[in-house]
Amino acid sequence: QLTGTLQKIKDSGAITVGHRESSVPFSYLDANQKPIGYAMDLCAKVVDAIKAELKLPSLQVNYQPVTSQNRIPLMQNGTIDLECGSTTNSVARQQQVGFSVAYFVTSVRLAVRKDSGVKDIGDLDGKPVVTTTGTTSDQLIKMNEKGKTIDVRNIYGKDHADSFLMVESGRAAAFVMDDILLAGLIASSKNPAGFDIVGPSLRDEPYAVMMRKDDAPFKALVDKTLTGLMKSGEAEKLYTKWFMNPIPPRNVNLNFPMSAAVKAAFQHPTDKGVE
Amino acid sequence: MSDFDFSVIAANWAFLAEGLRYTLQVTVTAMVGGILIGTLLALMRLGSITPLRWFAIGYVNVFRSVPLVQVILAFYLILPLVLQMITGKPTPIGAANSAYFTFTIFEAAYYSEIMRSGIQSIPKGQIAAGYALGFTYGQTMRHVVLPQAFRNMLPVLLTQTIILFQDISLVYAIGATDFFGAADKITQRDLRPVEMYTTVAVVYFIICFLLSRLVKRLQTRIAIIR
Amino acid sequence: MNYHWDWMFFFQETDDGLKYYDWILSGLGWTTAVSLASLAVALLLGSVLGVMRTTPRRWLVGLGDAYVDVFRNVPLIVQLFMWFFVVPELVPEKLGIWMKQDLPYIVTAVVGLGLYTAARIAEQVKAGINSLSRGQRNAGLALGFTEWQTYRYVRLPMAYRIVLPALTSEAMNIFKNSAVTYAVGILELYFQYKQIIEKTSQVLEITIVVTSCYFVLAFVMNRLLAFIEARTRVPGLIVGTKGDK
Amino acid sequence: MIEIQNVSKWYGSFQVLTDCTTRVDKGEVVVVCGPSGSGKSTLIKCVNALEPFQKGSVVVDGIAVEDPKTNLPKLRSRVGMVFQHFELFPHMTITDNLAIAQVKVLGRSRDEAVERGLKLLDRVGLKAHAAKFPGQLSGGQQQRVAIARALAMDPICMLFDEPTSALDPEMINEVLDVMVQLAQEGMTMMCVTHEMGFARKVANRVIFMDRGAIVEDAAKEEFFGQPRSERAQTFLAKILNH
Amino acid sequence: MIEIQNVSKWYGSFQVLTDCTTRVDKGEVVVVCGPSGSGKSTLIKCVNALEPFQKGSVVVDGIAVEDPKTNLPKLRSRVGMVFQHFELFPHMTITDNLAIAQVKVLGRSRDEAVERGLKLLDRVGLKAHAAKFPGQLSGGQQQRVAIARALAMDPICMLFDEPTSALDPEMINEVLDVMVQLAQEGMTMMCVTHEMGFARKVANRVIFMDRGAIVEDAAKEEFFGQPRSERAQTFLAKILNH
Ligand SMILES: Nc1ncnc2c1ncn2[C@@H]1O[C@H](COP(=O)(O)OP(=O)(O)OP(=O)(O)O)[C@@H](O)[C@H]1O
Ligand SMILES: Nc1ncnc2c1ncn2[C@@H]1O[C@H](COP(=O)(O)OP(=O)(O)OP(=O)(O)O)[C@@H](O)[C@H]1O
Ligand SMILES: [Mg+2]
Ligand SMILES: [Mg+2]
DSSP: OOOHHHHHHHHHTEEEEEEOSEETTTEEEOTTSOEESHHHHHHHHHHHHHHHHHTOTTOEEEEEEOOTTTHHHHHHTTSOSEEESOOBOBHHHHTTOEEEEEEEEEEEEEEEEGGGOOOSGGGGTTSEEEEETTSTHHHHHHHHHHHSOOOOEEEEESSHHHHHHHHHTTSOSEEEEEHHHHHHHHHHSSOGGGEEEESOOSOEEEEEEEEOTTOHHHHHHHHHHHHHHHHHTHHHHHHHHHHSSEETTTTEEOOOOOOHHHHHHHHSOOOOOBO | OOOOOTHHHHHTHHHHHHHHHHHHHHHHHHHHHHHHHHHHHHHHHHSSOHHHHHHHHHHHHHHHHSOHHHHHHHHHHHHHHHHHHHHSSOOOOOHHHHHHHHHHHHHHHHHHHHHHHHHHTSOHHHHHHHHHTTOOHHHIIIIIIHHHHHHHHHHHHHHHHHHHHHHGGGGGGGTOOOHHHHHHHHHHHHOOHHHHHHHHHHHHHHHHHHHHHHHHHHHHHHHHHO | OOOOOOGGGGGSBOTTSOBHHHHHHHHHHHHHHHHHHHHHHHHHHHHHHHHHTTSSOHHHHHHHHHHHHHHHSSOHHHHHHIIIIIHHHHSOHHHHHHHHHTSOHHHHHHHHHHHHHHHHHHHHHHHHHHHSOHHHHHHHHHTTOOHHHIIIIIIHHHHHHHHHHHHHHHHHHHHHHGGGGGGGTOOOHHHHHHHHHHHHOOHHHHHHHHHHHHHHHHHHHHHHHHHHHHHHOOTTOOOSOOOOO | OEEEEEEEEEETTEEEEEEEEEEEOTTOEEEEEOSTTSSHHHHHHHHTTSSOOSEEEEEETTEETTOTTSOHHHHHHTEEEEOTTOOOOTTSOHHHHHHHHHHHTSOOOHHHHHHHHHHHHHHTTOGGGTTSOGGGSOHHHHHHHHHHHHHTTOOSEEEEESTTTTSOHHHHHHHHHHHHHHHHTTOOEEEEOOOHHHHHHHOSEEEEEETTEEEEEEEHHHHHHOOSSHHHHHHHHHHHOO | OEEEEEEEEEETTEEEEEEEEEEEOTTOEEEEEOSTTSSHHHHHHHHTTSSOOSEEEEEETTEETTOTTSOHHHHHHTEEEEOTTOOOOTTSOHHHHHHHHIIIIIOOOHHHHHHHHHHHHHHTTOGGGTTSOGGGSOHHHHHHHHHHHHHTTOOSEEEEESTTTTSOHHHHHHHHHHHHHHHHTTOEEEEEOOOHHHHHHHOSEEEEEETTEEEEEEEHHHHHHOOSSHHHHHHHHHHHOO
16 A cells, blocks of 8 residues: 555656756756756656556656755645755755765865965955855854954855855855865866865765655665665766766766765765764 | 866756746636636726625735745645545645645736736726716626726736746745755756856746737737727 | 754854854845945935936936946846956956955945845936936926926936835845845855855755744845835825735 | 705715705706815715715605615716816726727617717717727817717716816816717716816806815806895905906 | 017927017006917016017016026016916915025025915905915915015016916905006006906006917907907907806
8 A cells, every 4th residue: 555655656657846947966957958967867866766666657756946945845735755966964954855875975175276375264254255045054154253362354145156256256265165065166166276165064864765754665765775775886986977087068067086984874874964 | 267168058958948848838718717707806906896806906916925936845745634624534635736726826916916917907997988878887898898907907917927936936834846846856956056046047047028018019009909 | 854953053063163144134234234235325326327318408418318228237246257257357466466356245245236226227227217207307397496406306216216216125135135236256045055054964954044044134134225215204195005014 | 857966975084065955847957166275176076976875865866866776887977077187097098988988888889889889979070080099189179079979888977076176277168068069969077177167158056165065056147136144245356257 | 678679489399479579567457368379468478588488578667577697586586476276386375485486595684584475364364364275275365466476576566367267256356356456556567367447457468369479469349449459359259248
């Protein structure tokens, strides 16, 4: 007897996958406005597994763009069944939604202009530091402000492109954000050689597939699929495809080798959220 | 930043054009629907049936006091729930469709205020003349008051439509891809914000400027008829 | 809908030692500050432009018209972005660096929102002045007033009374439009709204609370202007509509 | 034809009509005059129920207008009315102004309505202007069109509310001429006007109102010869002596 | 006092005034009449340069108004003007209406200005209304205030542009009475009006305009006795015969 999301998918004969539109290289639009990316590839495997499980080879797959603001409500009200983007699995969010095992782990670090002379957190004292509104990274500035005795001036960009522009144009000394996003921004910029990612990891954050809360059978299927991909080495192949090679639409290469944290996540898959 | 790189525009013009088409579609839908509903609201508000009048007053004041971007988001989240209650099963309608509905409902509040002042600007004598010829209330409105109110207010209605056209950009809040949303998404992915925003400003300016010239032309033509 | 309601989170402590409701209050403060300052800029500049566009001087009219055309026909968010990112690159380098590093962001926000709203207010002031009969100006001139004195003593006092209902909507709009200034780094209500959603994911509660805040702000503004309207009403004179009620 | 009996009307606590009683018989022409604000317009609008009243009764052609069962649109379509500011419909051509009520209210075919309208337009001397809009005519011409529009409904009587007071002095006569002709053809008419020349020429009776009450209701000769009330005397002196 | 010489004026290619020449001497009362749109208002507004003109010259008290060096506000403050629609300032009390230009233009102290204003208000019979707003007065009362306002500036001459044509018939006389008195006291006046009774009583000369040109400019007796032009004859017939 099916329950929850699986039941819903079976009844409607369709699944709706939520995706981001500009989270390079996880989930974004290619030149033809089709959603592609590392997370999308993983989710395609999950969808295959669902087809097999429900014996619905002709299952219809709908794609629904989501934003960082609306992804959780849309999951809750049934608009989307699966979200494949770059969503951090956090304890606070677990109050509202469920998460699969992590398929990527990012570290929060600093992007700076090479000519700015900033090499570490300590160099930021008294300088403006930008982060993006509505993302989790800014909590870290606040925590570090308290912990260390450096005093930075917090400024906020509307989105990652804005924040990066603040660094590029000299408004901010550094941009605090997930390192993989920083790498993507630098690679896309006009002068990739002009920027560096510096400093220690302020915190590690696991990215995971989001689904509805308390839906054990569905979660089990998603986790089993993802874990299988990690164990079989297929996940690593996908990693290489998206992080170490030129990717559409502009054939930029992120050159972002697998970190120790990601390796650990692949070896010991976990759905533990950050505080 | 002297090295502008407009290749990003050229590479993505199809996406931008698609967004512009969507923007125009929502604008036209919300304009037509909004004026229709707005006229009904204005009539309710000026009529003598107290519950309807209060409904119209409440409707207009609520929607005029709340930021549009929040209304867009709230409708997007709540509408599927309402539909679910009616149909009994989850009915996702999607960001793009939800915007048609939201803008129509929201703009109706603004159009209704315009139509109300339009109706009020018609001299009482015109209504008396309609009645004196034997017209019923409905006929007086239909043949005498509304055509004139609509004509007199056409410039103001169009000006509101220009604002509406610009406000469609707020659908980025629910991730729908209008003109601004398309530009924003390309910016996030390809990272050429200055070039992109400059282009966007120019395109909006050209379209709105042409529209506002049209309004001016209409204004002088209406002045002649009057 | 399997939504986890939790109204108490507003009283939870955040990383910076404040409670979430403190964030909302602080956002409310910034929203009010930005809005009122922009309103002041817009009223001042809008009035000047509105007057310019009714003078007999061709070039003043042209200048005012051009201003309105430009600032009304580009979305606010794009304008703010221009002020923030594009203008500093176009001015002399020293000035640009000063704008980027020393100029408080609220100045950019107030200038952007103020200039945008000024175009709309200029339209209304112009309409108000033009709705007065030509005879009023002639009567002033015939008494020996200069052109400026006819504005100061005769036309503007009436024009403001006539357009007060329209100015009321504009003043309400400015609170709503101030939500866009988060895009240039102002930590106002909408910024806090996004921030709290991101941190707590209690979307519905925070949406209800923030929406109510905006509603209250607009309502207070509405009542304030209704009060001014009542205070400035001229006995025996029926002007336009009686405002919103 | 028109019987007004003890009509009183209040706006809130302000009484605009006080116990007004008079009648207009078939074929009679009655002129109503009086100072501004005395309730002349209000009284005449009570006749076709454009203004509701709280007390008394008005009977037109045997039908009580205050009766809730009365079909007011039908009654009004049989009573022609001409207003101070013409009140032509500015968004329609003259032809449409003349035809629309015939089509929508009386149910005539459009051809029939246009034909009848043009006939009356010819009668007021404006046939050449049929295709124009009201805004393209002078005030006197507009008022003549308004009279034609009312006549096109084949009314059993006509009400006029200061039809010439918004006109340039030069144009007053062209309108009065049409009204005089109408009176001479035997139309039942009730006219609010200050044109005492018109009253002298065609009125059967003159009614003088002051502060909502009918102060004098006398045959023309009597009124102009020696009005009884002092108020009417000073009023007449004022409007005749300049 | 006022000399108008060969004044012509165009709106675009439309000529509103054609070669107008006339003069008003000190103490003279000149009435201007003519059909609507004939340019009467335009002509009278040229006198205090409220309307610019392209050709000709207007000299008031020795000062050429079209001279770019003329201090127009000063000139205008010495020429009183009364408009068809009164044009009191609706947001000021009657007292302020009377005082403001004295204070702001002539530089009188407020007390002095109020005193002078109230004196003139008394003269037009409205002292009791000093604290009211224009909207609270009747049309006739407003127009009398407007005359007092102009007189408060101690003008050397007065211009009137149809001062009674927006009034109810009853109120016309109260305004005309003030004007007659003013004329009899020797004020130099140029009046656009259709009130032929007024012209008969106090005018020295009557000017008749048609299509922007001065067609007749004759002594009163001559004009009413036998106007030369046909156009003036029909015009007089039209406005006198009702
Ligand atoms: N809607 C209204 N509310 C309150 N009072 C009104 C209203 N309409 C008219 N009145 C008052 O009723 C009185 C009679 O008005 P009415 O228009 O009948 O006068 P009238 O004799 O036609 O005057 P006029 O010659 O100015 O047309 C006036 O004192 C007027 O102020
Ligand atoms: N601003 C304007 N632009 C174009 N034409 C104008 C303008 N003002 C007035 N006119 C035209 O100039 C002519 C003279 O106008 P004016 O007001 O002087 O006439 P008038 O004799 O005073 O008429 P009335 O008796 O109606 O007041 C009219 O034909 C009018 O249409
Ligand atoms: Mg009346
Ligand atoms: Mg005139």
